[in-house]
Amino acid sequence: MTRSILGIDADDTLWHNESIFQLTIERFIELLGNHAPSDHLTERLIATERKNLRLYGYGIKGFTLSMIETAVAVADEGLPPTVVQRILGLGREMLEHPVEPLPGVAETLGELKRAGHRLVVITKGDLLDQEQKLARSGLGDLFDAVEIVSEKTPEVYARIFGRFGAGEGEAVMIGNSAKSDILPALAAGQWGFHVPYHLTWEAEVAEVPADAPRYRRLSRFGEVPEHLAAIGWNAG
Amino acid sequence: MTRSILGIDADDTLWHNESIFQLTIERFIELLGNHAPSDHLTERLIATERKNLRLYGYGIKGFTLSMIETAVAVADEGLPPTVVQRILGLGREMLEHPVEPLPGVAETLGELKRAGHRLVVITKGDLLDQEQKLARSGLGDLFDAVEIVSEKTPEVYARIFGRFGAGEGEAVMIGNSAKSDILPALAAGQWGFHVPYHLTWEAEVAEVPADAPRYRRLSRFGEVPEHLAAIGWNAG
Numbered sequence: 408m409t410r411s412i413l414g415i416d417a418d419d420t421l422w423h424n425e426s427i428f429q430l431t432i433e434r435f436i437e438l439l440g441n442h443a444p445s446d447h448l449t450e451r452l453i454a455t456e457r458k459n460l461r462l463y464g465y466g467i468k469g470f471t472l473s474m475i476e477t478a479v480a481v482a483d484e485g486l487p488p489t490v491v492q493r494i495l496g497l498g499r500e501m502l503e504h505p506v507e508p509l510p511g512v513a514e515t516l517g518e519l520k521r522a523g524h525r526l527v528v529i530t531k532g533d534l535l536d537q538e539q540k541l542a543r544s545g546l547g548d549l550f551d552a553v554e555i556v557s558e559k560t561p562e563v564y565a566r567i568f569g570r571f572g573a574g575e576g577e578a579v580m581i582g583n584s585a586k587s588d589i590l591p592a593l594a595a596g597q598w599g600f601h602v603p604y605h606l607t608w609e610a611e612v613a614e615v616p617a618d619a620p621r622y623r624r625l626s627r628f629g630e631v632p633e634h635l636a637a638i639g640w641n642a643g
Numbered sequence: 644m645t646r647s648i649l650g651i652d653a654d655d656t657l658w659h660n661e662s663i664f665q666l667t668i669e670r671f672i673e674l675l676g677n678h679a680p681s682d683h684l685t686e687r688l689i690a691t692e693r694k695n696l697r698l699y700g701y702g703i704k705g706f707t708l709s710m711i712e713t714a715v716a717v718a719d720e721g722l723p724p725t726v727v728q729r730i731l732g733l734g735r736e737m738l739e740h741p742v743e744p745l746p747g748v749a750e751t752l753g754e755l756k757r758a759g760h761r762l763v764v765i766t767k768g769d770l771l772d773q774e775q776k777l778a779r780s781g782l783g784d785l786f787d788a789v790e791i792v793s794e795k796t797p798e799v800y801a802r803i804f805g806r807f808g809a810g811e812g813e814a815v816m817i818g819n820s821a822k823s824d825i826l827p828a829l830a831a832g833q834w835g836f837h838v839p840y841h842l843t844w845e846a847e848v849a850e851v852p853a854d855a856p857r858y859r860r861l862s863r864f865g866e867v868p869e870h871l872a873a874i875g876w877n878a879g
């Protein structure tokens with residue numbers, strides 16, 4: 408194995424992300440509690456977010472705009488400007504939230520790098536936000552490249568892995584989302600190592616066929632080296 | 644010359660951008676006219692935008708959030724939710740605005756491509772928005788690669804041009820911003836072809852030393868081929 412490229416998702420694979428969105432949604436609901444009926448607030452927010460995805464893409468700035476849009480829609484004329492200000496503050500706090508790697512991630516990345524694997528972050532979201540999170544996480548130096556993409560399709564994986572000279576079956580994508588990390592990487596002819604996170608954003612839910620030959624399901628990130636060894640990858 | 648890489652900025656180099664921001668600012672001021680003193684509204688918006696740049700980065704989503712923040716700050720309790728809704732609408736219209744290439748751009752890009760130059764878009768801004776603008780412009784197929792970056796520094800240019808195998812003086816960056824397109828490309832040891840746009844966002848104003856040896860100032864994009872010929876680049 409001379410070429411060993413590991414693509415690694417960031418949010419909820421390297422560090423917590425969905426849990427921060429969930430906490431923010433709780434605070435959003437508290438904030439609107441006095442100004443709007445609280446029924447279905449979460450559903451309305453999620454519906455607004457999905458509607459806007461085509462235009463805003465992934466990330467916190469678009470999510471903040473969707474929170475404001477939902478607040479105006481549900482509270483109507485009863486919405487005090489201070490609530491809008493507080494929502495802007497929620498968005499800013501998300502952007503400045505400390506980034507703490509998930510357990511075992513830093514050690515495992517170090518081990519993979521020392522073994523000679525080339526590591527590439529492949530993530531969706533706001534460009535600047537993802538770069539800053541990687542810097543704040545302290546993990547940036549462990550990676551050979553960072554690819555921030557607007558959507559994770561088989562074509563996107565083919566282009567990125569192709570740039571590193573990986574032929575079919577010569578790259579592994581590691582991530583928590585079956586829909587974004589695993590299925591399109593498998594469709595691009597590569598391996599998919601699925602490391603589920605305890606929360607999954609509704610838009611990322613998908614089923615992987617259990618018999619997909621290059622699919623592995625891991626219970627934590629620390630199992631990556633042993634699964635690589637099991638498929639005969641001892642790096643270059 | 645076997646290697647000929649042309650990095651090309653997008654906003655206000657390939658298509659209008661700053662003029663759309665300016666029009667939106669005018670509409671923002673009209674919208675707030677009845678709810679806040681209109682003095683210094685533009686200055687306040689620009690100050691908010693600059694303050695948020697570190698956190699939001701470049702692009703329309705961050706600009707929309709800054710418009711909302713400014714509106715809440717100036718109108719205070721007098722801000723009707725409908726105005727917030729209208730500002731969200733202004734942001735959406737910017738994101739959906741038709742993208743029309745500047746005069747001569749499509750023809751010149753075609754000519755450069757036929758001559759064997761490799762063309763790379765290098766642009767700041769929101770990832771999805773910039774990708775969608777390139778697709779809507781109809782110019783996407785003329786480019787060999789698209790690089791959307793959070794900041795244009797000498798290091799970023801060195802990394803991108805280096806990936807295409809360009810040594811010192813083997814790449815040209817073409818763009819309207821002296822600060823983002825020209826100075827850092829020159830600092831990275833490459834050429835800078837400056838094609839000014841009639842409007843320049845205040846944050847992009849900078850002086851280029853007139854005696855910088857690899858600096859050329861063009862009056863329109865259509866002059867790129869003759870300036871390449873003048874420096875002896877007849878492509879590969």
